[in-house]
Amino acid sequence: DGSRMANTFAANVDAQSIRLLAQLAVAIPEAKQRFRDVPGAYYRGTPVPVSEGGRKIYCRVPPGWDELYDIPPNSVIEVVGNMPGLREAGATWAREYSKFMRALGMTQSVADRRIYFKTDASGVLLVGVHVDDNFQVSNSSSLASQFDAAWTKAYGAADDDDTTFCGTLYTNLPDGSRQLSMDSSIDDLGVILQQHPQLPGRQCASPMDDKALSFLYLEPTDDNPGAGIQKHGTARAIVGVGGWICSHTRPDGYLAFIALSRALGGAFSLYAWNAVLRWAWYLVRSKEYRLTYRTPAAGQRLSAWVDSSSGNAGDGESFGGVVTGWPGSGLIGWNSFVPKNLTDSSWGAELVLASTCLKGILGLRIQFRELALESAGGEHPPPTPVFMDANAVLLGIDSEKVNRGTKYLAAKYAMLRDAQTARAIVLDKVSTQANTADGMSKPLVGLAFRQSRARMLGHVGADGNLLQPDGSPLV
Numbered sequence: 001d002g003s004r005m006a007n008t009f010a011a012n013v014d015a016q017s018i019r020l021l022a023q024l025a026v027a028i029p030e031a032k033q034r035f036r037d038v039p040g041a042y043y044r045g046t047p048v049p050v051s052e053g054g055r056k057i058y059c060r061v062p063p064g065w066d067e068l069y070d071i072p073p074n075s076v077i078e079v080v081g082n083m084p085g086l087r088e089a090g091a092t093w094a095r096e097y098s099k100f101m102r103a104l105g106m107t108q109s110v111a112d113r114r115i116y117f118k119t120d121a122s123g124v125l126l127v128g129v130h131v132d133d134n135f136q137v138s139n140s141s142s143l144a145s146q147f148d149a150a151w152t153k154a155y156g157a158a159d160d161d162d163t164t165f166c167g168t169l170y171t172n173l174p175d176g177s178r179q180l181s182m183d184s185s186i187d188d189l190g191v192i193l194q195q196h197p198q199l200p201g202r203q204c205a206s207p208m209d210d211k212a213l214s215f216l217y218l219e220p221t222d223d224n225p226g227a228g229i230q231k232h233g234t235a236r237a238i239v240g241v242g243g244w245i246c247s248h249t250r251p252d253g254y255l256a257f258i259a260l261s262r263a264l265g266g267a268f269s270l271y272a273w274n275a276v277l278r279w280a281w282y283l284v285r286s287k288e289y290r291l292t293y294r295t296p297a298a299g300q301r302l303s304a305w306v307d308s309s310s311g312n313a314g315d316g317e318s319f320g321g322v323v324t325g326w327p328g329s330g331l332i333g334w335n336s337f338v339p340k341n342l343t344d345s346s347w348g349a350e351l352v353l354a355s356t357c358l359k360g361i362l363g364l365r366i367q368f369r370e371l372a373l374e375s376a377g378g379e380h381p382p383p384t385p386v387f388m389d390a391n392a393v394l395l396g397i398d399s400e401k402v403n404r405g406t407k408y409l410a411a412k413y414a415m416l417r418d419a420q421t422a423r424a425i426v427l428d429k430v431s432t433q434a435n436t437a438d439g440m441s442k443p444l445v446g447l448a449f450r451q452s453r454a455r456m457l458g459h460v461g462a463d464g465n466l467l468q469p470d471g472s473p474l475v
Contacts, residue, residue: 011094013114013128013135013395015248016333016360018166019117019180020367021128021135023293023325025334026178028124028373031139035165038155039095042084045096045335057086089392089450090131099131104150110367112134118143124371130166136410168248177458179290180249180330187239196234196277204282208443212275213312213319218258220269227273236264242280249291251334252453253283255440258336258457262303288469292458296326302364303327303385304357305437307309308349312442318349319442322357323456324364330458336440347407350390353426355412357386383423387430394427430469450474 022157025033038044048054082092101116106127109115114129116141123140123148138144161171171179198204220226227235239260245252256279263272280384308320317338325331339352361384368381389392397417419425432438439452453459454466454474461467466474 004205009130010281011090011114011129012211013130014112017112017115017128018130018135018168019291019330019332020291020364021137022170022178022180023329024126025137026176026293026295026329027326028125028139029135030275031137033162033170034134034136034144035050035163035170036134036136037161038132038134038150039157040088041093041097043082044155045082045092045390046066047082047086047092048089048095054088057088089256090327093132097333100150100154101127101129101225104147107369107370109367111166111363111370113414115367117371119371124373126205126371133166135165164247173292175294175340177292177294179292181287181288181290182245182249185241185245186284186287189238189245189280192234192238192241193254193284198277204278204285205280206443206445206449207279207394208259208275209278210443210445212443213259216263216275217266218269218271219267224269224271227268227270231270231273232264232268235260235268235273238276238280239264242283245283250283250289251291251323251331251456252289252439252449253279253392254334255321255336257445258338259319259443262338289453289457289459290469291330294458294460295327297328297462300327301382301385302332302368303387304361304425305352305435306353306357306388307432307435307437307441308353308390310349319355320349320439321437322360323437324357324360325436325438328458328464331436331456332364334440334456351396351409351412352417353391354388354393356413358415358425359423361386362419381427383420385428387428387435388426389430389432390428394429397427 021033025031047057050056055266058076059079060295061071061073061075061077065071066075069086071077079086082089082096086092102108104117104118106116106125109117112128116127116129117126120140120143122142123138125138125140125143126136127147128135136147137142138147167182167185169181171181173179183207215224218224242253243257243261246257256275260272260276260279263275302324303326304322304324306320306322308317319336319338321334321336323331323335324333339356365381365384396413397420416425416427418426433448433451434455436452436455437457438444439449444452451466451474459469459474460465461471466472
């Protein structure tokens, strides 16, 4: 858990776990959420003693201390407590806070060590810890009151902010759903872009042109010259800010972020520069599109969607994507990547991705079993549906035949077959149009993109129809 790390360390809850807490705050009946900050966290705790593998720490007397404490000038003093700036500061605080949580009877999650929870007959208390910030979700007034009293006694008045956690803005809607957005980061991106206006005639209704991957990785030519060092450096800054946004609250722009990141590592051409601007301006001009978590409909389960393309990442490689969440609500997890030289077919790549997503699914199922939440299937959650549109994968799952050409794929089939037999997953067919992961494997435009975005962000009505941000039907 990092408590004995000698190098710089900060106890950060995983971004997917934060989104899971946001979803559970909506899904658990009568649950309330609260954000709080420990004041002066890095001054708390005691470093690991030398006898237990720690180290003695010395520093020069800070300016003004020689007069304040009557210490001879240029003295060296020993640091016996915790303080910001020490490379052990984060680990010392994490160890201190873990002791506090366990003393309250909180259990540390196996799936994410920065999640603590406690359950009893009255309900559940969940706390996600991001350094000194806490994301609290509870449907038990008694558990929440006990935690509040212990917190106040140990740390004094909490620095509460019920709208923002780790740079993400949380907005409660009248229908009980909750929206997540990073408006301040998007504004920062807009400031950078003021010096780089969108070229006339360029569209930004979607993050990337559907033909973009055909040209993004080409070597510079007379018709497509190199962008130059200055534009390359600016593009890195833009992709850094935009990537932070897409990694946390905007899955609709995540594929473009991954594709553009790969382009930054190669011969960066003017075409790639224009693609960066199109993507960034899309994020700025679509600020109203927010990740939205809704109460899952009765019978809906945590699900995963898998999709892959064929040969669209250059050099015969393919983009593939995996997403997880409840149907009709915003995604909890998403990833788009290029498996390295594993298969030369789209269905083979989809098979590889399906086996890859098992780790994430099993981690979420462990959390659900720990919490035994009825909204997540109780102590023994039902199999998690894994949707894909590749018939060849679904037809081959029951075959145990192995030959020289399919040896590697046979191992992936075996993994899925074992997981299905153990009732951890169930593979199921979905159409390409309804596959939520479709936008993680290929650039989409027009209506196809708008539909994909609505599914990813949870812009779905109670009747299952896709919506615009203002609640009107998607057209």
